[in-house]
Amino acid sequence: MTSIAVTSVGDVNEETLEKIQQHLRGALHCETRRILKSPRPEFAFDHKRMQYNSSLIMRDLLHHPCGETTKLLALTEVDLFIPMLSFVFGQAQLNGNIAIVSQARLHQEFYALPPNRDLLFIRTIKEVMHEIGHAYGLIHCINQDCPMSLSTTIQQLDKKGSLYCQNCTALLKESKQSPSLDV
Amino acid sequence: METQWDILVVDDEEVMRESLAAWLREDGYAVDTASSGREAIAKTKIKDYAIYFVDLKMPGGIDGIETMMEIKHLHEDTSIIIITAYATVDTAIAAMKEGAQEYIVKPCNPEEISLLVNRIIKVKNLQRENTILRKKLTQQYSFQDIISKNSKMHDIFQLINEIASLRSTVLIHGESGTGKELIARAIHFSGDRSQKPFVSVSCAALAETLLESELFGHEKGAFTGASSQKKGKFELADEGTIFLDEIGDISTKLQMDLLRVLQEKSFYRVGGSEEVHVDVRVIAATNVNLEDAVREGQFRDDLFYRLNVINIILPPLRERREDIPLLAKNFIERLSHELSKNVADISENALKILLDYDWPGNVRELENAVERAIVTCKGRILTEEDFSFLCHNGKRKNGWHAPTNMTLAEAEKEIIAATIHRTNGNIKEAAIILGIDRSTLYDRIKRYGIER
Ligand SMILES: [Zn+2]
Ligand SMILES: [Zn+2]
Numbered sequence: 001m002t003s004i005a006v007t008s009v010g011d012v013n014e015e016t017l018e019k020i021q022q023h024l025r026g027a028l029h030c031e032t033r034r035i036l037k038s039p040r041p042e043f044a045f046d047h048k049r050m051q052y053n054s055s056l057i058m059r060d061l062l063h064h065p066c067g068e069t070t071k072l073l074a075l076t077e078v079d080l081f082i083p084m085l086s087f088v089f090g091q092a093q094l095n096g097n098i099a100i101v102s103q104a105r106l107h108q109e110f111y112a113l114p115p116n117r118d119l120l121f122i123r124t125i126k127e128v129m130h131e132i133g134h135a136y137g138l139i140h141c142i143n144q145d146c147p148m149s150l151s152t153t154i155q156q157l158d159k160k161g162s163l164y165c166q167n168c169t170a171l172l173k174e175s176k177q178s179p180s181l182d183v
Numbered sequence: 184m185e186t187q188w189d190i191l192v193v194d195d196e197e198v199m200r201e202s203l204a205a206w207l208r209e210d211g212y213a214v215d216t217a218s219s220g221r222e223a224i225a226k227t228k229i230k231d232y233a234i235y236f237v238d239l240k241m242p243g244g245i246d247g248i249e250t251m252m253e254i255k256h257l258h259e260d261t262s263i264i265i266i267t268a269y270a271t272v273d274t275a276i277a278a279m280k281e282g283a284q285e286y287i288v289k290p291c292n293p294e295e296i297s298l299l300v301n302r303i304i305k306v307k308n309l310q311r312e313n314t315i316l317r318k319k320l321t322q323q324y325s326f327q328d329i330i331s332k333n334s335k336m337h338d339i340f341q342l343i344n345e346i347a348s349l350r351s352t353v354l355i356h357g358e359s360g361t362g363k364e365l366i367a368r369a370i371h372f373s374g375d376r377s378q379k380p381f382v383s384v385s386c387a388a389l390a391e392t393l394l395e396s397e398l399f400g401h402e403k404g405a406f407t408g409a410s411s412q413k414k415g416k417f418e419l420a421d422e423g424t425i426f427l428d429e430i431g432d433i434s435t436k437l438q439m440d441l442l443r444v445l446q447e448k449s450f451y452r453v454g455g456s457e458e459v460h461v462d463v464r465v466i467a468a469t470n471v472n473l474e475d476a477v478r479e480g481q482f483r484d485d486l487f488y489r490l491n492v493i494n495i496i497l498p499p500l501r502e503r504r505e506d507i508p509l510l511a512k513n514f515i516e517r518l519s520h521e522l523s524k525n526v527a528d529i530s531e532n533a534l535k536i537l538l539d540y541d542w543p544g545n546v547r548e549l550e551n552a553v554e555r556a557i558v559t560c561k562g563r564i565l566t567e568e569d570f571s572f573l574c575h576n577g578k579r580k581n582g583w584h585a586p587t588n589m590t591l592a593e594a595e596k597e598i599i600a601a602t603i604h605r606t607n608g609n610i611k612e613a614a615i616i617l618g619i620d621r622s623t624l625y626d627r628i629k630r631y632g633i634e635r
Contacts, residue, residue, distance in 0.1 A: 049290070055202045082202035084266070086290040094208050139211040150210060152294035 002071060003031035004132065007064070009057060009076040009100070010040035016103075016121060017075060023125050024073075024132070027163055035064070040078065054080035054091045054100060061098050071135045072098050073128065079104035089157065090127050092134035099131035105154065123154075125162045133168065137175050141168050188233040188304055190214045193223040193250060194266070195241045203236060206293075210300070220250030227257050233307055234300065235263045239274060239286075248281055255282045262303045321513060327369035329362060330513055333503035339366070339495055346493050347374030352445065354430075354490045355468040357497030360545030363468040364426060366495060370466060371424040379423035382416045386437075387429035395437060396453045405454025415452065417444060421461045430467040430490065431476055435483070442486045465490070500542040500549060507537050510546060514553040515565065522612075526557045529565040536570045551618075558612045596631040599624070608635045 004024055006017055021032040044056040061074055080088050080102040089106070092099035106123040108116045129147040141148035146165035151157040164172065190212045194200035197218070204214040215230070217223040221244055223237070235254060239247035251263045265278040265286040275286045285299055324332045326340040346353065347370055355363045364383060371381045389397055396405070400415030416425055433441070444450050449460045467490050476482035500507070511529055519526040529537075533556075542548055556569035586594060599617065606612040614624045628635065 053198070055198045081290065082206060083196065083199040084203040084289050084291065085206070085293050085296065088206075088293065091202075091205070092209070094205065134209055139209055150297060152292070152297050 003033065004028075004071045004073055005033055005035045007035050007061075007072060007074050008037040009061075009074050010038070010078055012037075012075050012077060012103075016124060019121060020073075020075070020125065020128055023162070024128070027129070028132075035072075038074075041076075046081070049081060050079075051081040051087065052076075052078040054082055054088055054102075058091060058093070058098055058100060061100070070097070071132060073132055073135075074098070074100040075124070075128075076100065076102050077104060078102060089151070090131040092131040094134050094139070095137040096135055099128075099135045101127045101131050106157075111154065122162065123157055126157055126160060129162055129164070133164065133172075136172055138164075138168055138171060141165060143167065187213055188307065189230060190234045190236070190300075191217060191223060191226060191230075191232040192236045193217045193220065193241075193247075194236075194238040195219060196238075199238070207300070210297070212300075220245035220247070220253070223250055224253050224257070227254050231258060232261060234303055235261060237263055237265055239265050239267045239278065248278060251278070251283060252281055262307075264299065317512075321509070324509060327365070327372055329365050329369060330509055331503060331506045332509060333498065333506055335498050336503060336506075339497070340369075342493075342495065343370050343373055346370065348376075349374075349493075350464055351492040352464070352490050353466045353493045353495060354473070355466065355495045355497060356473075357468070357470065358499045358543075358545055359470045360547030361497040361499060362546050363470075363497060364428060366497065367424070367426040367466040367468065371426075371464075376423050376464060380420050381424050381426065382420040383426040383428065384416050385428045387432040391434045391437060394433065395440065398437075399440065399450050399452055400455075400459075401453035402455040405452070409454065412452070417450060417461050417463055418459060420463045422463075424464045424466060427465065427467045429469060431469040431471040431473055431482065438483045438486050442483065442489060445486075445489045500545040504538055507549065508534055510549055511537055511553055514550050515557065518550075518554050518557050522554070522557055524557050524560065525563055526560050526565060527563050530567065532567040533565050533570055536567055536573055540573050551615075555615050555618070558606075558615050592631075595627065596633065599627050599631065600633045603628075603633065603635055610635075 004021075006021055008017060017034060021034065024030065024032050038060075041052055041057050041060065043060070044053045045051075046053055057074075057076075057080070061072060064072060080091065080100070082088055082091065087105060088102070090099065090101035101124065103120065103124055104110065106120055106127065108114060108119060126147045130151075133148045138148050140150040143149060143165040144159060145161045146168055147160055147162055148164060148168045149156075149160055151160060190207055192200045192204045192207070192214060193216075194203070195218055200216045200218065204216050207214045215226060215232070217226055220241060223235070226232075235251070237247045237251055237254075241247060241250070245253070247265055251265065254261060254263065262284040263282065265275075265283045266289050267274055267278075267286060268289055278286050284303065287296065287299070321330060324330050326343070329336070329340070331337070343366070353367075353370060355366050357363050367383070368381060371377060384394075384397065386394060392406070396409075396413070396415065398415050398417055400413050400418055401409050403409060403412050440450065444461075444463075445465060448462065449458045451458060473482055473487055473491070477484045477487050511534065515526055515529060537549070537552070544551070552570065552573060553565070555572065556565045560566075560569045589597075599613075602613045602616050603610070606616070610621055610624060614621045617624065627633070
């Protein structure tokens with residue numbers, strides 16, 4: 001059975017990390033643990049874009065040995081990008097071990113709106129479920145309520161739920177490395 | 184189940200191509216990467232990619248535009264998305280001119296790229312569905328190379344299956360252009376002689392003496408010009424099938440010779456005294472009523488009964504009008520490819536013209552009409568204008584008045600010259616429009632001294 005190790009890249013709200021682990025344990029019936037935090041990833045900073053290159057951070061995270069049966073989930077406050085795209089909410093190795101989620105564009109303040117801590121957490125959970133789903137081998141789901149559906153805007157992210165649809169749940173069960181899901 | 188579509192990402196920068204590839208894989212696409220134009224071209228030769236992302240600027244060797252042109256050359260139907268680092272109208276226009284489907288400026292919005300890929304794939308899924316559907320439809324209605332959904336034709340297909348492996352003679356009766364040779368071929372290739380020769384002879388095309396030596400061969404010195412022994416069609420068709428088209432046209436003497444072959448399974452070469460034995464199945468065809476010819480004493484009744492063991496009557500096209508759309512679309516698909524034209528379909532109104540027309544020349548005339556329409560067609564769809572030549576008693580073409588002050592020869596010269604001018608000197612196309620064969624056209628060009 002796989003477990004999920006949760007880490008932070010740069011400063012992150014510890015309470016959020018604790019609540020994420022609770023949700024993962026409840027939703028995926030897997031073990032979770034908090035592991036060492038990484039400093040702000042200055043090596044991945046792009047001065048022209050004033051953003052952090054998500055692929056370079058992922059590459060760095062690969063050096064964290066946390067066991068073959070463990071998925072590493074990283075949470076960060078820095079704004080992520082891949083060269084082709086203006087930003088990404090997060091990134092994961094499809095069928096791999098690493099997933100990263102950025103909270104930068106999940107804050108209401110990013111859209112010049114008053115802060116909303118609950119909304120921020122809900123958005124974070126959806127994005128965590130999405131990226132960790134990729135790490136378990138799930139691809140984008142056509143069901144718009146499912147966290148595995150593709151969201152390229154914050155509006156799309158807000159529309160979807162935080163628990164996998166029946167189809168994705170079944171696919172997850174099929175894959176050998178999946179956590180034991182009793183749904 | 185939806186089809187898996189392959190995508191190739193071409194970029195010299197590793198992080199760039201790998202991160203884009205990873206992002207696309209999360210959407211369920213099978214994505215490969217190439218680090219140079221050359222690698223992309225090599226991969227294209229192995230796999231058909233539905234979409235390419237090609238970076239415009241790649242150092243060394245060949246750049247994005249050249250890569251794109253080479254890929255398009257290898258794989259015409261593919262969609263290429265050019266990636267540029269900054270938006271300059273010039274590069275975008277250049278890329279689109281050379282056949283890029285889209286260009287995107289990096290970094291681009293995730294939503295933009297996702298919508299773009301979805302749109303392209305949606306179109307491709309639709310195209311594939313249409314092709315599969317059309318193939319299925321055609322298969323359902325085709326027997327060997329004959330396409331029909333007419334019930335009489337289907338009875339014929341069934342009959343062919345039943346008689347294909349017999350040795351019995353077959354007489355096919357049908358107006359010219361109904362496809363009698365296709366039926367003969369279908370019989371031959373559905374039966375146990377299919378691996379053996381199928382030899383076709385048009386009896387109307389040759390003078391009696393020539394036809395005789397054509398059918399039975401001749402010995403050396405049999406007549407002037409017979410400098411060596413020559414095998415006839417019957418010998419060439421040994422163990423196979425011989426198809427004698429327009430059998431109603433053969434002379435009384437040949438009718439006797441033929442009767443002998445059918446009875447004895449043997450014959451003499453012209454000028455020869457040695458009997459030649461053959462095992463040949465005879466399929467004959469006629470567009471005249473042979474029973475009438477027998478009654479009038481033009482055709483031997485004993486030969487008629489020998490030939491008419493199995494009788495197939497092919498309906499004219501006007502009695503199987505339901506096949507016209509099916510046949511027209513099939514001709515469009517084949518001929519548009521053969522003529523290197525981009526015509527893909529036919530409009531409802533144009534189909535209506537074809538359905539209303541009487542087709543005295545049957546399927547062959549329909550094929551010629553579609554060919555002529557494709558040659559003159561300016562767009563991707565054949566319209567009623569492209570078939571205006573079928574409505575002879577319809578309206579005159581805009582402002583055209585037949586000249587009343589020149590000889591026929593002068594008019595002919597003018598028309599031929601104008602047509603050649605219109606086809607930019609393309610003789611094949613001009614001949615199709617004029618409705619004459621190419622050798623006749625060359626002859627007229629020479630006769631009238633027309634410039635090409
Ligand atoms: Zn789902
Ligand atoms: Zn995703």
